[in-house]
Amino acid sequence: MTYTTMEFWRQAVVPCLLALGILGGTEAKVHAAPTPHADALVISEKEEIETGKRIAAEASYMYGSVLPDDNPLSVRVRRIGMALAKLSNRRHIPYTYQVLDNNTVPNAFSIGGGPVFITKKLVSMTSNDAELAYVLGHETGHIDRKHMVTDMEKQRRAVTFARSLGQAFGRGGNILGGISYIAFSFWSLGYSRNQETEADLVGVRLMSKLGYDPHAALNMLDKFDKIYPNSAGGYLSTHPAAKDREARIEQLISDEKLMDVAEDHGGPRFWTDGVHVNSYLPRALAIKASQHLKSLAHNLGRVTLPQ
Numbered sequence: 001m002t003y004t005t006m007e008f009w010r011q012a013v014v015p016c017l018l019a020l021g022i023l024g025g026t027e028a029k030v031h032a033a034p035t036p037h038a039d040a041l042v043i044s045e046k047e048e049i050e051t052g053k054r055i056a057a058e059a060s061y062m063y064g065s066v067l068p069d070d071n072p073l074s075v076r077v078r079r080i081g082m083a084l085a086k087l088s089n090r091r092h093i094p095y096t097y098q099v100l101d102n103n104t105v106p107n108a109f110s111i112g113g114g115p116v117f118i119t120k121k122l123v124s125m126t127s128n129d130a131e132l133a134y135v136l137g138h139e140t141g142h143i144d145r146k147h148m149v150t151d152m153e154k155q156r157r158a159v160t161f162a163r164s165l166g167q168a169f170g171r172g173g174n175i176l177g178g179i180s181y182i183a184f185s186f187w188s189l190g191y192s193r194n195q196e197t198e199a200d201l202v203g204v205r206l207m208s209k210l211g212y213d214p215h216a217a218l219n220m221l222d223k224f225d226k227i228y229p230n231s232a233g234g235y236l237s238t239h240p241a242a243k244d245r246e247a248r249i250e251q252l253i254s255d256e257k258l259m260d261v262a263e264d265h266g267g268p269r270f271w272t273d274g275v276h277v278n279s280y281l282p283r284a285l286a287i288k289a290s291q292h293l294k295s296l297a298h299n300l301g302r303v304t305l306p307q
Helices: 003-020 045-056 059-063 072-085 120-125 129-144 147-168 173-188 193-209 215-227 242-255 258-264 283-300
Strands: 096-100 108-110 115-119
Touching: 045 115, 045 147, 059 096, 059 115, 072 096, 072 120, 072 129, 072 193, 096 120, 108 129, 115 120, 115 129, 120 129, 129 147, 129 193, 129 215, 147 193, 193 215, 193 242, 193 258, 215 242, 242 258
Parallel strands: 096 115
Antiparallel strands: 108 115
C-alpha cells in the first residue's frame, strides 16, 4: 500500500467505518454497557458490502476519477476481472473492477464487498493480459479470503474492549475515540504479509484456471522490484519482498502443476490486444537457454550478446 493509499484509508475509510459503528464514536456515554454477544462482533456480509460501497465512493478522492465504463482500459480490466470473479469462492459478491484516472501512482487495491481499483499507471505497466490478470487476481484474492472482513472484526473487538475499559474507569468518549483511531491506524497500514502471500497464491491459481500463463506473475513482480527494489514504497510497501513472492509462486506452479491447469483451459497464453501469443518460456529453461547462447557466442567469437 502506498503512502497515498494510507492517506486514503485515514481520510476516507475511517469516517465510513465510524458511520457504520465499526469504530467507536467520540460521543460514547460513561455508563456501563453489557458485554456484547460474540455474534455482535462478527461483520455480516451485508455490512461488508455496504462498507465497501461507501469506501469505493471515496476512491477518486485520492487517486482521480473513475474512467467511463466504455473506455477501452475499463472494458479490458472489467473483462479480465469479472472472469476471475466468476471463479472466486465468493462469486455471489458484487465484484466491480474499475480504472482510476491516475498516470502517476502504480497501484491497485481491493475493498471488502467487491470493489477493485487499479490506476492507469499500473495498467500501463502490464505488457499483456496475463500480467494484468495476476494483479487483478491478487486483489480478487483479498476479497475471496475476506481479509478486510477479518481485520474489521479484529478492530471491532479491540474497540469493544477499549469501550469496556473506558466505561469501567469512568472515562469519556473522547478517550475511546482516540484509542479506536490509534488501533485503526495500525490496521490501515495495509494487509499483513501473510494475507498478501495468500492473495498472491489465490490470484495465480485463478489466472491459471483462465488459461493464462502463471509465469506472467513472476514477470510482473520483476517489474515491481525494479521500481521499488527495497519494497520501501509504492505497490510493494506492505508486501513481502519480491524475491520471496517469486519463490513461493514458482513453488506453487510446480506443486500444483499450474502450467497443466492453464493448458487444460486453453492456454498457456498471455494474450495481448485479443491476439493469442506463445506462452512465457519457463524461467529455468530461459536461463539455461541464455547461458547456452552466451557460451556459444563466446566460442564462435563472432557475436557479442548483452550481459
